[in-house]
Amino acid sequence: MKQNFTMKQGAIDGVEAFLSVARHRSFRKAAAELGITPSAMSQAVRALEARMGVVLFVRTTRSVGLTQAGEQFLSRARPAFEELVAAGAAVRELGQRPVGLLRLAVPRAVVPLILQPVILSFCKAYPGIEVEIAASEERVDLAAGGFDAGIRMGQFIDADMIVVRLSQPFPFVVVGSPDYLRTRTRPKLVDDLRGHACLRLRRPNGSVVPWSFLDGNRTIEAVVSGPLVAHDYPTLIEAAVEGLGLAQVPGPPVKAHISEGRLQAVLTRFATTTPGLFLYYPSKRQILPKLRAFIDHHAKSRRR
Incomplete structure (x- = not known):
């Protein structure tokens, strides 16, 4: 030797x-x-x-x-x-091996969309991993904030990130409770929203999000008004269920509400579609086993 x-x-x-x-x-x-x-x-x-x-x-x-x-x-x-x-x-x-603290930066609106159905089973499958979810609408610098990855809708992710699809594209739908819709004329056109109480979302930069629709190949942005402005979709959904007004929200978290009759969808033929949800992380960072385990576990959960 x-x-x-x-x-x-x-x-x-x-x-x-x-x-x-x-x-x-x-x-x-x-x-x-x-x-x-x-x-x-x-x-x-x-x-x-x-x-x-x-x-x-x-x-x-x-x-x-x-x-x-x-x-x-x-x-x-x-x-x-x-x-x-x-x-x-x-x-x-x-x-x-998959151990340690897995820190994910996730907008509040995304938590019910993607994490709640998966996070419990993931924690049970990987007891050596501690998951921390930083729920905020702010767009964070993953490296500066010490995050392993973030989860966002595809249109809001920077081009220099590596992305992994977590969901299929889904629509944004306008929903209202049966009680609310019984007291108002059900809207059939986008212009009909002028007579309705519309529950709106405020962006982290302070602006209120206009409601977007698609009429054929033409995009329509409707400036609506109503009694409530919130900073996250779960608050808007709960207010809509309680009959406060109409809300334009992602389709997945209201699917059960619609199927069980707590909410009804309107203006569905004008609904816009988002590319879906993606996990993203810096392109120059080597993916650690704990993050790979989360990606693989989510993929397996979707196939079940």
């Missing part, structure tokens, strides 16, 4: 060599432990002593002992080095 004549890559400026000699009280045994020559071991320790300006070992032809400075350095360097080794092992574990 070819012998190494230099310190192993990863040795920290002679500290690993010092600790090994201190443990064995022998340069030869320490060199054998680290897989280097006794000469390289001695050079590493001398370089450390020169850098510190103090002798750490008392060397004789028959023994090796620690000086007072060596004893003091050993008492503090050993636990620090062991902690550093443990930190390296923990980082390697993150790169080898």
Whole structure:
């Protein structure tokens, strides 16, 4: 076997060599432990002593002992080095299997769309992963915020991100409760909304979102008014269920409300369609096992 004549890559400026000699009280045994020559071991320790300006070992032809400075350095360097080794092992574990903290930046409106049906089963399937969902309508910098990934509707994701589809395209629908629609004329055209109480969404930048429709190939933006402006879709949906007015919301979270009769859809032939929901993360970042596990688990859940 070819012998190494230099310190192993990863040795920290002679500290690993010092600790090994201190443990064995022998340069030869320490060199054998680290897989280097006794000469390289001695050079590493001398370089450390020169850098510190103090002798750490008392060397004789028959023994090796620690000086007072060596004893003091050993008492503090050993636990620090062991902690550093443990930190390296923990980082390697993150790169080898799905463990650790998975931080996702998710708009509040997306939580009921995609995460609630999956998150419980994911946590049970991967007990070594702790999931943190930062629910906010703000567009965050994933790297600066320490997030592994984000989830958004496709039209709101920057072009330099890697994206993974989480849902099929879905429509935005206008819904109202049966009680509300009994008291008003059901709208058949977009212009009919002028006589209705419309529940609206405010963007993070402060602007109120206009209602969008599609008439053939023509896009229509309707400026509507009503008694409530909210910052998330779940609030609008709940207000619509309670009969406060009409709301234009993503189709998936109101599907059950419509099928069970709590809400009715109107103006369906003018509904616009969003590209769907996507998970995204920076293109230059290596995907860690914990994020890959989430993507794969969601894909399996959709196939069931």
